[in-house]
Amino acid sequence: MNARVVGRAGGERADGEHADGERASGGRASGGRRVNARVVIAEDAALFRAGLARLIEDHGHRVCAAVDDGGALLAAVAEHRPDVVVADIRMPPTHTDEGLRAALEIRRQHPGTGVLVLSQYIETRYTARLLEGSVAGAGYLLKERVADVDEFAGALERVAAGGTALDPEVVSQLLRASRRADGLTALTARERHVLALMAEGRSNAGIADALVVTGGTVEKHVAGIFDKLGLLLDEADNRRVLAVLRYLGA
């Protein structure tokens, strides 16, 4: 696992459906094992930036650069070609969405680099823009999630490995606003919970960890959900996330 990720960081990462599947397996495995990712941080609040860097290094990753605006982020990514970028959405000079715009640019120019955007708000519009096209290697979390250091590190590793990490708040907004609310009523409370965790981008192993159940139980729930919602069950995590999000109308 280690070697594979480092090798990919060397620049021979492929994109597309097949790679999505591969990365998804990496994401699934990251729940337990350690991935040595190279990270670039963009955040304008100095204290938070320093704390973030420390947290990430404590988890065995390497912070190549920590910058404080969108332009510097693009330059740092071009220079270091990191596995994953952690970017604040609202940064100087305009304090609106330059972090997100830089993130989209990175996703366009360097498809191999995962992008995890942080914000103090959840904006559904931002979610839609970030996940446009593909959910692979993308994440959107509230800043306060960093308090659960292991959860946050897990999300970071998932995105670095090409997986998805969506904030529970994003998912609950989607669930609330879903046009298919009637279809969701058919699910049991447990299945709805599993659906939410799936939408966050977690693998079966991750869901099993979060719910403190066995992997087999999770697989059973997942199969039940796909059956009730009329979706095609797909083994690859990313395509699974995509299917769930499409269903929810993201």
Added chain:
Amino acid sequence: MSVRSRGAAARAVLVAPLALAALTTPVAPVALAVRAALAVRAALAAPFTRRERRELLFCLAGLPFAVVSPLVLFVCAADLSWLAGGTGRGNPSPADLAIAGACVGLLLVLAVSTGAARRLGALPRGLATRLLGLRVAAPPARRSPGWRDGAGRRTWPGPGLRDGGGWRVVAYLLAKLPVSLIELYAVFFWIGGLVNLSYPLWWGAFRNHPPGVRLSPVPVFTPLGLFGAGTFRVATLPGTFAAAAAGAAMLLAAPWVTRAATSADAWLIRGLLGPGRLTQRVRDLELSRALAVDDSAALLRRLERNLHDGAQIRLATLAMNLGMAQKKLGDVGEVPDAAAARELVGAALQGAKDALGELRSLARGIHPPVLDNGLADAFSSLAAGSAIPVELEVGIPVRPTPAIETIAYFCAAELLANAAKHSLANTIALRAAGQSDVLLLSVADDGTGGADPALGTGLSGLAQRVAVVDGRLTIASPPGGPTKITVELPLRA
């Protein structure tokens, strides 16, 4: 409620009695002499300024409007009727007057209902804008009465008979007649003055008769008349110097006569050719409402920004530090990394204190709790917190509404902060007095002056906030100081 914060005042006086004395000493006699000299120079130079030329031009350009005055038209029409009647004798008969009245009335009705009156009114308004710098908005356009034929085409090309704007132009033309006479008089001051002044120059050219010849004297114009009574006559060369002196005096007086005439005309234009008092009031209210909406939107945006960049990010950092510390402490038993955990908890504690400080100052910025006890308390707490000693005098018998108190408080806070930042003053005097229905707030300092709302957003922002409640902010801050800024606020809003 009548409070005078003697405590704060006494404290401030103790701190800097000398500087205060300097602030309250009457203006020195030397300064008075300088001021008088400047006034004389201004009076002597007045006839030659650009402004005078423009005012004179305005008087000249406005004269033709007297001709279309309804009164002049009426007299002309009556005379024409009288001439056409063929008798050519005696006074115009009542029939002549009736015909003239009908003609002029019909003309006015036509002019108003077709919009010609409005177009005519635009001319003096434009002249006033170009020459006097008087900006008067056009009266709001009246919707056409919408007389339409069967096909839906409009059949009447003007604003109709009930166009108040048009009738007010007619009123202006009526009232303009006496004003025109004053304007004509002002023009006479200039021309008569110049002619008188030139007497000594041409006297020799025409009066070179042999000695002993008695010449008829030449009349000299005076403000009292052109010929005959009111003028005096000169018959000798030394006499022409008296004429020249009279001319010079007239030229010196001419600017003031011109200004009186143009002021009267400007008053008429403002009152009759503008949008009218109610409409103007509506416009002012619309403007101040827009300001209020902008102000509150800007306030909310600033608040969000402060929360986002301040307390929120500090709390997120604090949570992150605590999360990392928790991990360093381990789940049970032996602490794996006590040193790092201690450091992280320390950082978290500091973060919590900083966040509390941010939140406190933010909350106070929204509504200072001290304001609950009235402005007197709030001002004395402001004065106590000022970097420069403040002499405080508060007398507010009737408590203003909360909105006014808040505006007054933030004005005082901003003005004190401005004075502390820019004025290099030794003392500041903060006075608040409640009169019948006005709250007068003044902040004066003995600093360097030169406060200009155009230079920064602070003063103009304050003026905007004050304007929202129909208040007024006046700045007196000559370069070199002292500065006195006065805020007038209504007691209720």
